[in-house]
Amino acid sequence: MAPLNEDQLENIRNERKIQIMRAALKVFAANGFKLTKISLIAKEAGISHGLVYHYFKSKEEVLHESLEWAMELNETKKYLNELSEMAISPLEKIHNFTKFALSSSKYESSDIFRIIQHLEHTEDVPSHILEFTKNVGMMYVEFFIPIFIEGQEAGEIIQENPEELVGLFLTIISGVMADDPDYWHENMDHKISIFLRMITTR
Template identity: 35%
Template sequence: MSPLNEEQLQHIRDERKEQIMEAALKIFARRGIIGTKLSMIAAEAGMSQGLLYHYFKSKDELFVILIQQAIQASIDNMKTIYQLPGSPIEKLRTFTRLDNEGQLYFMLIHQARTSDGVPEKAKQLIEQYSLESYVVDILEPLFIEGQEAKEFAPGDPRKLISSYFTVVSALMTLNIHEDEAYEMPEVDLLLRIVTGRP
C-alpha cells in the first residue's frame, strides 16, 4: 500500500539528516552552541523546528554528531597532504591555503574547545583529538624530510609542527569571521616560521 518502499524512505531520511547537519554546521561554526538558536538551523535547512526533533534528539546531540564528523574529516584531510605535488615546503604551502570546507569543521571544533554550554560528550571527543596525537604524528615524516632537504629550519620537528599549526589554527578562527580589522597574512609569511627564510 505504501507508495514508497523502505529503501526510498531511508533515502529521504538520510537526505533530510544531511540537510540539517549542513545547516547546523554552518551556524554552529560561526555562532557557537549558545549563540545558535534552533530556529536558525530550521530556517537555514528550510524546515520546521519540530522536524529537527524527528532526526535528532536534541540540540546537544546534533552538536555532538557534528563534532564527531568534524574530527574525522580533519584527520582525513590532514593525511591528504602527502598526495600533494612538490617538495615538502610546496606541499605545506598548498595545504595551508585555507580551504572553505575544512574551515567550517575546524571552526566547529574550535567552538567546542573554547565556548560554554558544550555537551560533556563533545568535550570528551575533543580531548581525544588533539594536535599532539593526530596532527603531529601525521606530519612528522613530512617535516623530517623537509629538514633533511634543508628546506625547513632545524630543531625539534614535533615542536615546529605544533607551533606552526597552532598559528594556522588560530588564524582560521579569526578568518571565519571575515573581520576586516585583521589582515590575513600571506602564506609565505607564515611559512617563514617553518623555513626561517624570507
C-alpha cells in the first residue's frame, strides 16, 4: 500500500476535526458548558481522549471552533439573504423564517440554539465565546427589526416596541428549537399561524 501524500493526510485531518466538532456540538448542547468534559466529546466522536488534544488545546477551544464551524455551515445566513429579496409581505417573511427554522432544527442548528441558551445562564464562560454567541443573536435581531417595523407600518404587526417584539419572537423560537420541535412538524403552517398571533393584528 502506497504511503499517503500530504493532500490525503490533510483531508484525513480535516475530516477527523469535523468529526470531533460535530460530536462536541451534540455534547455541549446536551450537557452545557460546565458539565461537558473532553472525555465525553471523545466518546461521542468514537475516538481516544488524547486524540482530541491533538486538534484542540482545551474544552473552551473545542466549543469556540465548533460554534464558528457550525455557523459557517449553517444555512440560516444564506436563507436570510434569500428571504430579504423575496417580494412578499413582512408577515409572510416572518412566517417563512419560522417554518425554515423549525424544519431545519434536526441538524446543527438546534444544537447551536441549545448551546447559546446554556451559555446565557452559565458563569465563567470565556468572554470571546460569549461575544461570539452575542453576535449570532444580533445577526437575527438586526435582520428582523426592519421587517417588524415594515409590518407595523403595513398594519400586520401590533404596535409595540419592535425590538421587544423581535426579542420575544426569537426567544420563543429558540426555546422550541432547544427543546423538541417534532410537535410542530404536523400541520406546521397552521400551528405557526396560531403562534404568530401574539405579534399580529389578525
